[in-house]
Amino acid sequence: MKVRPRIPVLVLASLALLPVARAADGQLTLPDFKELEGKASESVNITLDSSLIALATRFLDAGKPNDAAVRQAIGGVRGIYVRNFTFDTNFAYPKEEVDQVRKQLSLPDWQPLVHVHSQKDHNDVDIYVCIEQGKASGLAIIASEPRQFTIVNIVGSIDLQKLHALEGSFGIPKVSLEDKK
Amino acid sequence: MTIDLEKQLRDALRPAAPPEGFAERIAARIEAVRLRRRRPSPLFLWAPAALAASLVLGLAALHQWELRREQQQGLQARRELIEALRVTGEKLDLAYRGVSDASRPANPDDAGT
Numbered sequence: 001m002k003v004r005p006r007i008p009v010l011v012l013a014s015l016a017l018l019p020v021a022r023a024a025d026g027q028l029t030l031p032d033f034k035e036l037e038g039k040a041s042e043s044v045n046i047t048l049d050s051s052l053i054a055l056a057t058r059f060l061d062a063g064k065p066n067d068a069a070v071r072q073a074i075g076g077v078r079g080i081y082v083r084n085f086t087f088d089t090n091f092a093y094p095k096e097e098v099d100q101v102r103k104q105l106s107l108p109d110w111q112p113l114v115h116v117h118s119q120k121d122h123n124d125v126d127i128y129v130c131i132e133q134g135k136a137s138g139l140a141i142i143a144s145e146p147r148q149f150t151i152v153n154i155v156g157s158i159d160l161q162k163l164h165a166l167e168g169s170f171g172i173p174k175v176s177l178e179d180k181k
Numbered sequence: 182m183t184i185d186l187e188k189q190l191r192d193a194l195r196p197a198a199p200p201e202g203f204a205e206r207i208a209a210r211i212e213a214v215r216l217r218r219r220r221p222s223p224l225f226l227w228a229p230a231a232l233a234a235s236l237v238l239g240l241a242a243l244h245q246w247e248l249r250r251e252q253q254q255g256l257q258a259r260r261e262l263i264e265a266l267r268v269t270g271e272k273l274d275l276a277y278r279g280v281s282d283a284s285r286p287a288n289p290d291d292a293g294t
Contacts, residue, residue, distance in 0.1 A: 046265045048258060055251075056258035070266065080265045116279030125276040143272045152269050163270060 026130040026138020026155045027079060028104050031097050036085050036149075039092055044084035053077060073162035079155035090122075090146040098144065101151055102126075105140060122146050 037043050048056065053074060060067040074080075085093060104110075105128045114127040123145050130138030141152040 044264060044268060046261045046268075048261055048265065052254075052258045053262065055255045056262040059252075059255040059259040070262070073266070074262070080262065082265045082268050084268050114276050114280060116276050116283070118279050118282065123275060123279065125272060125279060127273075127276055141269065141272045141276075143275055145275075150268060150272055152265070152272060154269070160273070163266065163273070 026109075026132070026153075028081070028101060028138075028140060028151075028153045030081055030083060030151060030153065031100055033083055033085070033097060036093055036097070039087065040085035041088045042084075042086040044082055046080065046082040048080040050078045053080065069162065073159055075159070075162075076157035077154055079153075081153040081155075082151070084150045085148065087147050087149075092147075093144075093149045098142065098149065098151075101140075101142060105142075110138075110140065 033043075033045075037045070057071060057074070060071050062068050062071065087093065105112075105126070109130050109132060110128045111131055112126065113129050114125065116123065116125040118124075123143070125141065125143045128140040128142075129136050130140070136157050138156070139152070139154040139158055141150065143150040
């Protein structure tokens with residue numbers, strides 16, 4: 001009889017642990033950004049879970065070099081989540097929602113990889129990697145530009161070198177690994 | 182007169198052998214009626230076949246629709262995957278450019294000194 005009151009407590013405790021558990025597997029809890037979608041002049045909202053990635057992979061032609069490179073780059077990826085909003089005016093997006101995502105990246109599993117702040121262009125780019133048992137299990141990119149705000153969350157392991165191999169294909173820009181002269 | 186009538190009656194009612202094949206004809210007639218009764222109407226004969234054909238056609242159409250839907254979903258997922266990689270590459274490029282700008286000396290003339 002005394003055990004009963006513990007059950008809701010246990011349920012609540014496990015619910016409270018949910019965001020942590022999700023963060024631990026490299027997946028962020030992204031806000032729905034419905035308000036932003038209305039304000040933005042352009043928005044990209046991509047949610048690809050493991051089943052959709054598997055489906056997309058079936059439609060990549062292994063015989064074509066570009067498709068084969070994509071296959072290789074996403075070999076260990078279990079989820080890709082992209083929120084990208086473009087605005088007509090500068091800094092039209094609320095900082096709170098960005099901070100909500102940034103807060104999740106303060107968990108011990110997430111390690112900051114790169115932080116770029118450009119005073120000149122007013123750009124901020126943060127790249128975090130989720131390390132689980134010594135292995136990268138997720139990647140997060142938060143980029144704030146005057147007229148654009150982007151969150152990318154890749155769950156699983158993505159080979160940036162292989163992503164680099166996709167440069168110039170499918171409109172993927174050439175990543176400048178060296179100084180442009 | 183009475184005797185004559187009696188004789189006529191006896192003649193008329195005298196048992197006569199049936200014509201040859203009478204019994205067979207009767208039996209054949211009975212069998213034909215029985216078979217006619219047992220044979221279902223053409224509607225009942227075609228209904229199951231039509232039903233089966235519609236079922237097969239329906240299943241084939243459903244399969245085709247499922248294949249087309251899966252193909253559309255797959256192509257959409259492929260487009261989204263490429264778009265996601267494009268956005269990722271674009272933001273990585275932004276970060277790399279920021280890093281390279283930061284590591285570049287403020288005054289290029291000072292670089293060699």
